[in-house]
Amino acid sequence: DLFSKATRSRDDEKDIRNSVYDFIIVGGGTAGCVLANRLSANQDWKILVLEAGEDESIDYDIPGVPTKDFRPILWNYRTDRNGFSCLSRPGGSCEVKTGKVLGGSSVTNDMKYTRGYKKDYDAWHTNGEMGSLEWKFENLLEYFKASEDNGDYDVLMNSFYHARGGEMHVQKFKYTDRVMEVFLGAFAELGLRTMDINTNIVEAVVNNQFTIFNNTRQSTNSAFLKPVRHRKNLTVKTGVTVTKIMIDPQEKIVEGVWYEIEKGKEQPAYAKREIILTAGAINNVKLLHLSGIGPREELAKYNITTFIDLPVGYNYQDQVTTGGLAFTMSEVKPVSESEVIEDFKTWFQSRNGPLASRGINQISAFIQLFENKAAPDVELALEGNYVRSDKFMLTNISIHTAEETNMPLAYYNLILLNPVLLKPKSIGRITLNKRNPKYGRPVIQANLLKESQDLDAIVDSIDVALQLLNTNEMKRAEIKLAPIDMFPCDKLHNRDQWNCIARHYTKAIGNPIGTCRMGYNSTNSVVTFNFRVHGIERLRIMDASVMPTHVRGGIYAPTVMIAEKGAKLILKDWQENKSRYPSGR
Ligand SMILES: Cc1cc2nc3c(=O)[nH]c(=O)nc-3n(C[C@H](O)[C@H](O)[C@H](O)COP(=O)(O)OP(=O)(O)OC[C@H]3O[C@@H](n4cnc5c(N)ncnc54)[C@H](O)[C@@H]3O)c2cc1C
Numbered sequence: 001d002l003f004s005k006a007t008r009s010r011d012d013e014k015d016i017r018n019s020v021y022d023f024i025i026v027g028g029g030t031a032g033c034v035l036a037n038r039l040s041a042n043q044d045w046k047i048l049v050l051e052a053g054e055d056e057s058i059d060y061d062i063p064g065v066p067t068k069d070f071r072p073i074l075w076n077y078r079t080d081r082n083g084f085s086c087l088s089r090p091g092g093s094c095e096v097k098t099g100k101v102l103g104g105s106s107v108t109n110d111m112k113y114t115r116g117y118k119k120d121y122d123a124w125h126t127n128g129e130m131g132s133l134e135w136k137f138e139n140l141l142e143y144f145k146a147s148e149d150n151g152d153y154d155v156l157m158n159s160f161y162h163a164r165g166g167e168m169h170v171q172k173f174k175y176t177d178r179v180m181e182v183f184l185g186a187f188a189e190l191g192l193r194t195m196d197i198n199t200n201i202v203e204a205v206v207n208n209q210f211t212i213f214n215n216t217r218q219s220t221n222s223a224f225l226k227p228v229r230h231r232k233n234l235t236v237k238t239g240v241t242v243t244k245i246m247i248d249p250q251e252k253i254v255e256g257v258w259y260e261i262e263k264g265k266e267q268p269a270y271a272k273r274e275i276i277l278t279a280g281a282i283n284n285v286k287l288l289h290l291s292g293i294g295p296r297e298e299l300a301k302y303n304i305t306t307f308i309d310l311p312v313g314y315n316y317q318d319q320v321t322t323g324g325l326a327f328t329m330s331e332v333k334p335v336s337e338s339e340v341i342e343d344f345k346t347w348f349q350s351r352n353g354p355l356a357s358r359g360i361n362q363i364s365a366f367i368q369l370f371e372n373k374a375a376p377d378v379e380l381a382l383e384g385n386y387v388r389s390d391k392f393m394l395t396n397i398s399i400h401t402a403e404e405t406n407m408p409l410a411y412y413n414l415i416l417l418n419p420v421l422l423k424p425k426s427i428g429r430i431t432l433n434k435r436n437p438k439y440g441r442p443v444i445q446a447n448l449l450k451e452s453q454d455l456d457a458i459v460d461s462i463d464v465a466l467q468l469l470n471t472n473e474m475k476r477a478e479i480k481l482a483p484i485d486m487f488p489c490d491k492l493h494n495r496d497q498w499n500c501i502a503r504h505y506t507k508a509i510g511n512p513i514g515t516c517r518m519g520y521n522s523t524n525s526v527v528t529f530n531f532r533v534h535g536i537e538r539l540r541i542m543d544a545s546v547m548p549t550h551v552r553g554g555i556y557a558p559t560v561m562i563a564e565k566g567a568k569l570i571l572k573d574w575q576e577n578k579s580r581y582p583s584g585r
Pocket residue numbers: 026027028029030031032050051052053067096097098099100101102103104105106108109110111112113114240241242243278279280281283284287509510511512543544545553554555556557559
């Protein structure tokens with residue numbers, strides 16, 4: 001034990017001095033990079049960021065590269081097999097693609113900037129305690145705007161919602177092609193207006209806003225961390241995995257963490273003030289369980305002593321969609337390999353050309369299915385794919401072929417329409433790997449589509465999407481339903497067929513939340529509304545895992561907002577309490 005004075009050598013003393021920080025941030029992902037920037041702005045504080053992945057490479061910054069090429073920087077997790085979703089996906093389970101790289105999932109995501117709806121946030125504070133009232137949407141806007149640098153003048157006109165001057169550049173892609181115009185027009189024929197989705201609009205067709213700068217991805221690493229990496233009080237370690245939180249069992253105070261620099265080789269780091277977990281909704285659970293913070297009966301199965309009995313890992317939620325609905329276009333000019341190589345050169349030289357676009361993926365429609373809810377239920381998200389002509393010669397192409405694109409996104413002859421259920425009712429759970437709790441992949445019982453309402457909503461939204469085929473825009477452009485092999489649902493019809501397809505070809509969106517949810521007490525939540533873990537000192541959680549329910553949009557912008565709010569809270573707490581640990585909720 002490095003803290004035991006009797007056995008300490010001079011080298012040990014030096015190691016200890018070098019491994020003591022004011023704050024340790026576990027996970028240099030979306031939220032972690034924002035926090036590293038904000039906390040290290042105080043020169044008196046020494047900050048350590050520990051990230052399991054490596055530094056971000058420029059290859060992932062090219063907007064037009066399909067995200068399917070991102071596997072080397074993912075955790076490559078899958079949902080646990082169940083009897084009702086992902087049935088025809090490999091192994092009967094769905095991929096959950098969260099990022100393992102500096103910048104985390106902000107390096108691997110689709111870059112869409114959507115905040116969700118006022119009523120989603122307002123629902124987080126329903127019983128009106130003071131702490132939670134700070135979570136009213138009106139009170140959160142300042143944190144969204146704090147880091148926003150919006151580059152679209154039509155969007156900026158609405159200064160109540162938008163701002164300039166922050167670290168994170170938000171902008172629509174400049175280029176729109178003919179097919180995008182067709183879909184914008186077709187949705188307009190169905191009654192949707194083109195609007196800024198980040199202004200609490202109930203329904204709209206949108207040319208999305210993205211977190212890009214000069215046609216280049218802006219992860220939270222590039223926006224928040226890179227510009228301050230030179231700070232002397234900031235240490236960033238990559239390729240290191242935190243394996244355990246050190247807890248004083250008597251005092252219930254967190255002292256530090258153990259992290260692995262390579263398998264089996266661990267080092268300690270100590271925090272004088274606080275440890276902040278930002279390892280995401282899946283890996284936070286693994287780390288907390290391994291450290292003895294979690295449901296007592298669950299930890300007992302692994303012979304882990306429980307320090308604090310908390311519902312860590314319960315309340316897992318992910319948004320969900322299905323494959324199977326796709327459209328084809330007539331006469332698409334084939335693209336040669338040499339053209340694509342030229343496109344890459346163009347992007348690297350001038351940040352322009354087809355790779356400076358996400359093609360039809362830029363367009364989506366937000367629709368309401370249940371009346372009087374004053375918010376959308378489903379995002380009809382478009383996704384382009386280029387299928388080689390010899391595959392089209394076959395009568396029906398497989399869903400796998402339809403989904404697996406290797407071409408830049410600006411080139412497509414197949415358009416998938418993914419009906420994304422924004423606020424699913426189905427709730428799952430994360431537990432440790434049974435055979436190998438420390439090194440094995442955590443078990444993700446996602447329970448996608450377990451609740452029949454979720455399946456009904458997906459199928460209802462497919463009915464809406466199919467109406468596109470009757471619009472003049474789509475007919476004029478000769479866009480038709482694509483011939484997809486629906487096995488084993490091919491003999492079924494109408495709703496029965498779509499129910500079957502959704503259960504077999506389910507897709508987990510990869511927006512996991514809820515496993516360390518905020519709340520009032522330790523029975524139904526893990527952290528307070530100020531992000532402190534119930535029943536233990538000096539430990540906070542500040543990422544997507546604290547969201548109690550989904551907001552109706554992506555979770556990138558809300559996660560950045562959470563980190564902004566968290567950083568402000570920490571600064572305020574420690575300023576008011578000088579060097580003492582700030583007490584209170
Ligand atoms: C394919 C895909 C597309 C998406 N597209 C969008 C989109 O367009 N718009 C949107 O709003 N949202 C999108 N999202 C979701 C969103 O980007 C993420 O869910 C969000 O960024 C999560 O942020 P986080 O900080 O909670 O976790 P992360 O950003 O995942 O960060 C967690 C970090 O912790 C690290 N880590 C984990 N465990 C350890 C450990 N033990 N030790 C050290 N480090 C550790 C990880 O490597 C990672 O870097 C998408 C998600 C996916 C999967």
